[in-house]
Amino acid sequence: xxxxxxxxxxxxxxxxxxxxxxxxxxxxxxxxxxxxxxxxxxxxxxxxxxxxxxxxxxxxxxxxxxxxxxxxxxxxxxxxxxxxxxxxxxxxxxxxxxxxxxxxxxxxxxxxxxxxxxxxxxxxxxxxxxxxxxxxxxxxxxxxxxxxxxxxxxxxxxxxxxxxxxxxxxxxxxxxxxxxxxxxxxxxxxxxxxxxxxxxxxxxxxxxxxxxxxxxxxxxxxxxxxxxxxxxxxxxxxxxxxxxxxxxxxxxxxxxxxxxxxxxxxxxxxxxxxxxxxxxxxxxxxxxxxxxxxxxxxxxxxxx
Amino acid sequence: xxxxxxxxxxxxxxxxxxxxxxxxxxxxxxxxxxxxxxxxxxxxxxxxxxxxxxxxxxxxxxxxxxxxxxxxxxxxxxxxxxxxxxxxxxxxxxxxxxxxxxxxxxxxxxxxxxxxxxxxxxxxxxxxxxxxxxxxxxxxxxxxxxxxxxxxxxxxxxxxxxxxxxxxxxxxxxxxxxxxxxxxxxxxxxxxxxxxxxxxxxxxxxxxxxxxxxxxxxxxxxxxxxxxxxxxxxxxxxxxxxxxxxxxxxxxxxxxxxxxxxxxxxxxxxxxxxxxxxxxxxxxxxxxxxxxxxxxxxxxxxxx
Numbered sequence: 001x002x003x004x005x006x007x008x009x010x011x012x013x014x015x016x017x018x019x020x021x022x023x024x025x026x027x028x029x030x031x032x033x034x035x036x037x038x039x040x041x042x043x044x045x046x047x048x049x050x051x052x053x054x055x056x057x058x059x060x061x062x063x064x065x066x067x068x069x070x071x072x073x074x075x076x077x078x079x080x081x082x083x084x085x086x087x088x089x090x091x092x093x094x095x096x097x098x099x100x101x102x103x104x105x106x107x108x109x110x111x112x113x114x115x116x117x118x119x120x121x122x123x124x125x126x127x128x129x130x131x132x133x134x135x136x137x138x139x140x141x142x143x144x145x146x147x148x149x150x151x152x153x154x155x156x157x158x159x160x161x162x163x164x165x166x167x168x169x170x171x172x173x174x175x176x177x178x179x180x181x182x183x184x185x186x187x188x189x190x191x192x193x194x195x196x197x198x199x200x201x202x203x204x205x206x207x208x209x210x211x212x213x214x215x216x217x218x219x220x221x222x223x224x225x226x227x228x229x230x231x232x233x234x235x236x237x238x239x240x241x242x243x244x245x246x247x248x249x250x251x252x253x254x255x256x257x258x259x260x261x262x263x264x265x266x267x268x269x270x271x272x273x274x275x276x277x278x279x280x281x282x283x284x285x286x287x288x289x290x291x292x293x294x295x296x297x298x299x300x301x302x303x304x
Numbered sequence: 305x306x307x308x309x310x311x312x313x314x315x316x317x318x319x320x321x322x323x324x325x326x327x328x329x330x331x332x333x334x335x336x337x338x339x340x341x342x343x344x345x346x347x348x349x350x351x352x353x354x355x356x357x358x359x360x361x362x363x364x365x366x367x368x369x370x371x372x373x374x375x376x377x378x379x380x381x382x383x384x385x386x387x388x389x390x391x392x393x394x395x396x397x398x399x400x401x402x403x404x405x406x407x408x409x410x411x412x413x414x415x416x417x418x419x420x421x422x423x424x425x426x427x428x429x430x431x432x433x434x435x436x437x438x439x440x441x442x443x444x445x446x447x448x449x450x451x452x453x454x455x456x457x458x459x460x461x462x463x464x465x466x467x468x469x470x471x472x473x474x475x476x477x478x479x480x481x482x483x484x485x486x487x488x489x490x491x492x493x494x495x496x497x498x499x500x501x502x503x504x505x506x507x508x509x510x511x512x513x514x515x516x517x518x519x520x521x522x523x524x525x526x527x528x529x530x531x532x533x534x535x536x537x538x539x540x541x542x543x544x545x546x547x548x549x550x551x552x553x554x555x556x557x558x559x560x561x562x563x564x565x566x567x568x569x570x571x572x573x574x575x576x577x578x579x580x581x582x583x584x585x586x587x588x589x590x591x592x593x594x595x596x597x598x599x600x601x602x603x604x605x606x607x608x
């Protein structure tokens with residue numbers, strides 16, 4: 001898809017176009033593996049490229065469609081958010097954390113390289129994300145948008161975002177969380193970065209009205225929770241080959257999950273409820289919200 | 305020191321004033337240890353507060369004096385840079401990296417807490433630094449300055465900054481670097497963040513002329529290298545109790561260092577040369593550069 005071509009209308013083609021777009025943008029921003037320190041750059045590329053469903057970048061583009069944001073402004077936030085997602089996965093997989101050997105059907109970064117390289121590669125993805133937001137040429141004429149995006153991403157990734165969520169998740173192993181604690185953990189660990197994906201286009205011109213922002217925030221709240229419950233259900237039901245990681249890994253670690261707490265039936269019920277609430281918030285976007293609606297359905301009903 | 309009081313003139317009092325100022329600002333930005341996830345927040349505070357020479361924040365304030373930058377604009381970059389410095393120390397100390405037990409005369413973060421908590425605490429310091437730059441009230445009227453500061457810090461901390469420097473440092477253990485490789489490693493590992501400290505005020509209004517910026521860049525280049533050579537000399541000569549970490553640790557790990565490569569005598573000679581070159585660049589700042597000059601001398605001649 002090039003910059004000026006009209007967007008294809010079928011959601012499937014739309015996805016292909018955006019996937020190619022974000023892949024190219026990621027490729028452009030990641031230092032080449034021949035650039036020294038090359039092993040570090042190789043590990044960064046390994047952690048980000050080749051695999052990954054790119055759900056967060058797709059949500060950035062889809063929310064941008066709903067708001068009528070120029071697509072060229074969305075590449076930087078799409079890339080920055082995906083880099084942050086990759087950072088968190090690499091550290092979550094470390095021996096001192098979840099100690100996972102497999103991710104996206106391949107060895108985890110510390111398995112493919114070594115532990116020190118994996119720690120540093122992920123460490124370097126974080127500043128790269130902020131470098132993208134502060135240096136992308138398309139965003140340069142809009143410093144207010146850049147600052148808003150930096151703040152959005154920083155808040156989503158810190159101790160009251162994904163990193164804090166991971167800390168609570170680790171602390172929960174082998175002890176009982178109540179439903180409120182579990183939802184709080186989900187909100188930080190997965191919800192905040194999904195919310196950032198949805199809200200990133202709202203940081204760009206044209207800035208939407210407050211009520212539109214609030215509708216998107218409520219939507220992202222439902223979506224984030226639904227996403228995590230779907231993840232938990234897949235961990236129980238999915239096959240290793242399809243989900244790309246060890247099936248049943250959460251149960252084996254005695255981790256707090258929604259289905260473990262309430263049973264599969266109720267988890268499915270809550271999922272349906274959240275989906276319907278999320279879709280309701282999107283009604284106001286009319287035709288422009290079509291891609292975001294179809295993406296939401298795909299994310300909540302995904303098999304891997 | 306309050307916002308409106310005139311600056312004390314003696315460099316020693318100046319230092320005390322700025323140290324109190326940055327300590328208060330750090331304290332203000334770090335989440336309280338009673339805020340959940342509290343163990344994570346406790347580890348973040350442990351990693352940043354109580355100890356630390358705060359050389360980088362002092363350089364921010366001193367360069368700000370030389371440029372005539374309003375001091376209120378400097379708190380955010382001073383804090384952000386110190387948070388990044390703390391992040392890098394916590395990860396450098398991890399078992400998979402330098403495996404250090406002692407830092408600033410206290411157990412390292414992974415010793416005082418545990419490995420997972422140390423990894424996550426440092427991970428959360430990174431976005432906090434960018435949150436400070438994008439949210440500090442004093443900087444809000446200057447989005448161009450905020451963006452420039454974000455870019456400066458992001459570039460200093462990524463794979464072609466401190467994190468890349470640490471990767472090269474690890475890769476150098478037990479093998480011979482040549483002088484150019486060693487200086488390159490120093491430039492990334494220590495130089496880039498020191499350079500960011502010096503250049504941060506130049507991102508704020510009033511933006512200095514290009515030739516002033518270039519003089520500061522040359523200065524920071526000399527200072528960064530001198531700083532690291534002094535560090536290496538201290539590792540050989542210093543006593544554990546004074547430098548707050550294991551003396552001789554670099555030699556024990558067979559790390560590339562300047563004195564190991566060229567001998568102590570030549571290292572001291574290079575240091576004197578760099579100091580004189582650095583001071584030369586500061587001449588143009590006249591009286592306003594006095595504090596930066598005295599700080600430079602202190603940093604290069606420090607005993608710990």
